[in-house]
Amino acid sequence: xxxxxxxxxxxxxxxxxxVILRCVPISNHLYFYWYRQILGQKVExxxxxxxxEISEKSEIFDDQFSVERPDGSNFTLKIRSTxxxxxxxxxxxxxxxxxxxxxxxxxxxRLTVV
Amino acid sequence: DQQVKQNSPSLSVQEGRIxxxxxDYTNSMFDYFLWYKKYPAxxxxxxxxxxxxKDKNEDGRFxxxxxxxxxxxxxxxxxxxxGDSAVYFCAASAGGAQKLVFGQGTRLTINP
Numbered sequence: 689x690x691x692x693x694x695x696x697x698x699x700x701x702x703x704x705x706x707v708i709l710r711c712v713p714i715s716n717h718l719y720f721y722w723y724r725q726i727l728g729q730k731v732e733x734x735x736x737x738x739x740x741e742i743s744e745k746s747e748i749f750d751d752q753f754s755v756e757r758p759d760g761s762n763f764t765l766k767i768r769s770t771x772x773x774x775x776x777x778x779x780x781x782x783x784x785x786x787x788x789x790x791x792x793x794x795x796x797x798r799l800t801v802v
Numbered sequence: 803d804q805q806v807k808q809n810s811p812s813l814s815v816q817e818g819r820i821x822x823x824x825x826d827y828t829n830s831m832f833d834y835f836l837w838y839k840k841y842p843a844x845x846x847x848x849x850x851x852x853x854x855x856k857d858k859n860e861d862g863r864f865x866x867x868x869x870x871x872x873x874x875x876x877x878x879x880x881x882x883x884x885g886d887s888a889v890y891f892c893a894a895s896a897g898g899a900q901k902l903v904f905g906q907g908t909r910l911t912i913n914p
Contacts, residue, residue, distance in 0.1 A: 692845070719900065730907075731846065731891065736900035744900045779845050790836060790848025791902075 690714040692794035694780050700800045701770055709765045709797045711780030720763045721781040721791060722755065724748075731779070737763065770801045805829045806894050808905035816913055821879040823908050825892035828873065832894040836902065837866060837877045840889045849890075850877070882912045 693712040701707050713720050722734040735745045737755055754766045763782075767774055777798050781791035807826045815821045823837075833854040838846035852859040852866045852875070859866050865878045879886055889909050893902040 721900070723902075731893075731904040733901040733903070738900075746901065781845070790838075790851060793838075793845030793847070795843065795845050 690792070692780055692782055692792050694778075694794035694797050696797060697795065698798045698800070700802060703772055703801055704769050707767050707770055707799065709767075709778050709780075709799070711763045711765070711794055712761055713763055713780065713782030714784075714792055715761070717782035717784050717792070719743075719783045719785075719791075720755075720757065721783075722765045723779045723781065723793075724776040725779070725796075726773075726776040734765070767799075770799075772801050775799055775801045805832075806892060806903050806905040808890075808892060808908050810908050811906070812909040812911070814911045814913060815882050817884060818881045821877075821882045821886065821910055821912070823877040823879075823890050823892075823910065825875045825877075825905050826873060827875075827894050829894070829896060829903075830873070831896040832903075833897065834895045835866070835868060835875050836893045836895075837864075838891045838893060838904075839886075840891065840907070846891060879910075882910075884912050884914060886910060887912045 695710045720737040723731050725731045733746050735749045736743045752768045756764050777796045779793050779796045781793045783791045805828050836851040837849040840846045850861050850864045850866050852868050857868050868875045889907045891907045892905045
């Protein structure tokens with residue numbers, strides 16, 4: 689079964705450093721998303737991406753965050769200057785059609801900012 | 803932000819019996835609802851969804867019921883199996899928005 693692949697599975701970074709989280713969505717999917725889950729809290733929407741541009745973003749997704757689809761297969765989330773509160777599980781997801789058909793999520797990248 | 807609430811953090815059910823997971827929402831603009839299942843160290847897996855124009859949707863052992871007047875939905879799993887032990891999230895979306903708003907999750911344990 690096709691799957692969304694995220695790398696790395698765990699990343700530890702120092703506060704203030706830039707991190708790039710990588711995702712390979714399912715190849716024929718058109719919509720791409722990032723969500724995060726801080727330990728013990730809800731899964732929260734960050735951003736959706738369609739047709740090579742951001743289609744929607746949350747208030748969490750401030751200027752420190754950016755997304756890119758640099759080639760036909762990768763979808764990345766960059767955090768420019770990490771803060772302690774960015775420590776979370778980051779999930780990438782993709783869908784062929786809109787959300788109403790359910791996304792396929794990756795297994796997540798656990799980001800730890802120290 | 804408590805737009806979607808799952809008030810039971812955990813639920814324990816005997817194998818073979820019915821599991822009922824509940825979810826409440828406050829935003830009357832929500833018009834699409836989804837349930838996801840999550841195992842440890844994995845991402846959420848889509849289970850079943852329902853549009854606000856329906857009050858029931860069924861897929862095998864899983865049935866979702868929507869009560870719009872009460873702003874309440876529930877997921878029924880019949881019969882419950884050990885492999886159903888996981889965290890279950892309900893999620894909702896409004897209009898054409900791509901964003902899903904998730905509840906806190908309910909940890910379901912199926913006992914043999």
